[in-house]
Amino acid sequence: MESKWDIARLLPASYTPHTSIVRKQDTVETVLALVTQFQFPIICKPDMGSRGRGVAVIANEQELLAYHEQCPLDYLMQEKIDHPMEAGIFYVRIPGEKKGRITGIVEKEFLKVTGDGHSTIRELLLQNDRFVLQIKQMEILLSSEMETILPRNEGRLLMPFGNHARGCRFIDSSNRISAQLTDAIDAICQAVPEFYFGRMDIRFESWEQLEKLKHFSVIELNGAGSEPTHMYDERNSLLDGWKEILRHHKFLYDVSVANHKKGHRYLTVAEGKKMFADSKEIDKKMDGFIFKPPAVTNTLAATSGFKIHE
Numbered sequence: 001m002e003s004k005w006d007i008a009r010l011l012p013a014s015y016t017p018h019t020s021i022v023r024k025q026d027t028v029e030t031v032l033a034l035v036t037q038f039q040f041p042i043i044c045k046p047d048m049g050s051r052g053r054g055v056a057v058i059a060n061e062q063e064l065l066a067y068h069e070q071c072p073l074d075y076l077m078q079e080k081i082d083h084p085m086e087a088g089i090f091y092v093r094i095p096g097e098k099k100g101r102i103t104g105i106v107e108k109e110f111l112k113v114t115g116d117g118h119s120t121i122r123e124l125l126l127q128n129d130r131f132v133l134q135i136k137q138m139e140i141l142l143s144s145e146m147e148t149i150l151p152r153n154e155g156r157l158l159m160p161f162g163n164h165a166r167g168c169r170f171i172d173s174s175n176r177i178s179a180q181l182t183d184a185i186d187a188i189c190q191a192v193p194e195f196y197f198g199r200m201d202i203r204f205e206s207w208e209q210l211e212k213l214k215h216f217s218v219i220e221l222n223g224a225g226s227e228p229t230h231m232y233d234e235r236n237s238l239l240d241g242w243k244e245i246l247r248h249h250k251f252l253y254d255v256s257v258a259n260h261k262k263g264h265r266y267l268t269v270a271e272g273k274k275m276f277a278d279s280k281e282i283d284k285k286m287d288g289f290i291f292k293p294p295a296v297t298n299t300l301a302a303t304s305g306f307k308i309h310e
Helices: 004-008 028-035 061-070 121-126 135-147 179-189 207-211 238-261 269-286
Strands: 019-022 042-046 056-058 075-079 085-092 101-109 111-114 154-159 169-172 197-204 216-222 307-309
Touching (some): 056 061, 101 179, 101 238, 121 154
Antiparallel strands (some): 085 101
């Protein structure tokens, strides 16, 4: 039940993509007026959501109006950031501490296939246990292009979103934690008033540039509901995952107790139950929502920068 729009406005504008909120009741005229602030392609995403549900690359006004009609919730228009790398960096700072710490890093490998000269995109997807789970939404997004045969060694990026549930591979890169990177992330996080616990999803050019706070963009900031997503690396065991969850719950507990001592009240049981009930209603509205572009041509294939040669 966290509004992405409310959170986005907490970050300095220089750290984030240009973003606007669109209300479900907004007229077509309002939507078209708002999009004049952007250049296509843009990203649209529900204001309340998780696991990448409903996030779409929008190539033109026709697709935007279709998204406006199909999306069941208020949503964000967001500048599309084309930095090649994406990572989720988990940050913790106990209230009263002068400096925070990085508790984990997940690097993201997007869903893409590489041609062999005779297999269709559908057949290439079926060859990968992870990608098989994306067939349904790929059929919606790609339509007849699923039967395209890619030349040998030609790569095609099919899903440019860093979400585990949308085919992205999560790689535990916590070994990249360094003093310089910690200083950089701490500087970003301390620019957000009273931000003590959560995960930043960042697009960036290179780790070296990120350490210098150059050529990066915070595409999303997640708070108390954040998962330590580095635990999803396939090299980690179920026990490893449980340990990371418990470790981060302890951090969250320590932050909560420290804030309570400063005068912030705890969530009541009634408020917690209402939050879960409201969240279930949101889930019902979002259940099965996959944006269906109005044209047969595929949005991803038509968007620049999504064809890769290896």
